[in-house]
Amino acid sequence: MLTYSFRLPPGPNTVAYAVAAEQLGYERVWCPEVPAFGHDIWVTLARIAEQTSRIGIGAAVLIPSYRHPMAQASAIATIEALAPGRLWAGFGTGFTGRYAMGQPALTLAYMRQHILQVRGLLRGEAVEIDGGMAQLLASEGWLPERPIQTPLLLASQGPKGRQLASEIADGLISLGAPAPGFDPCLVSINGTVLDDGEDVTSPRARTALAPLVALAYHFTYSSNPESVKSLPNGEARLASVEKVPEPVRHLSVHRGHNLDISNDHDQLVDVSMARQMTFTGTRDELRARLDAFEAAGATGVIFGTSGADVERELHAFAEVAGL
Known part of the structure; x- marks a missing residue:
């Protein structure tokens, strides 16, 4: 059975939306790392962790070039301390986030190195970074005991990225069609739920x-x-x-x-x-598309929308998902 999550860009109303998502029964809320467009992701996730009690918390996608591996590992560990067992983290090459700063997407070799460094730090290992050895040195009670087992996922839609995910990640965030063989395999989609008889040009x-x-x-x-x-x-x-x-x-x-x-x-x-270009349709049309995702290997869906009316979409997609 598919799981249903909602993507919420970090901003002034994100915590309130996350509280609503918890009340509606969503499994998880995901925040992307988009510092040029809004609030800081880890500050936002910490606030969500403190204002909710059940709902899972997701960071995706994290763009490795934004943060040193030690800072990344410390942020993950901090959320684990605030909300034990509720955090998943997904990494991506930052196609949009980096192009918005005039830079190309990261290479898969860079992704491999960063994810393995972060994973090693979370395990409590001494890890080579930039030619020196680094380790989470927090004393007892300052961070969770190592190893910290936060699932680390990779977002990809190409075969090489998905091969890397199968080698080093704990699951896949699919930016296109589902890929069999991954558990979890979360399909990331954007759209709006149309009312019966409503056209996309309304x-x-x-x-x-x-x-x-x-x-x-x-x-x-x-x-x-x-x-x-x-x-x-x-x-x-x-x-x-x-x-x-x-x-x-x-x-x-x-x-x-x-x-x-x-x-x-x-x-x-x-x-x-x-x-055709987004995950948009009536409630019945979208349910049929979700069935197709599941048949193709998806284990969950991350639904996102624009900033026009997030509260409406939270409720409408919850109806689609039968929450």
């Missing part, structure tokens, strides 16, 4: 969906700007982006990422294909 749905459909434009632009022209209304959007000076163009592209369309380009996004 004012409510378009407000919710435009930032999510825009992710395809952001991803395509970061990979190959000219390919944006192949997307609906892509030529107009690319022309809008190219009016921005090249050295800061990436900042303009990613502004409002996943939350809103405040960057002066995403209002040109065409949402007519949102059913």
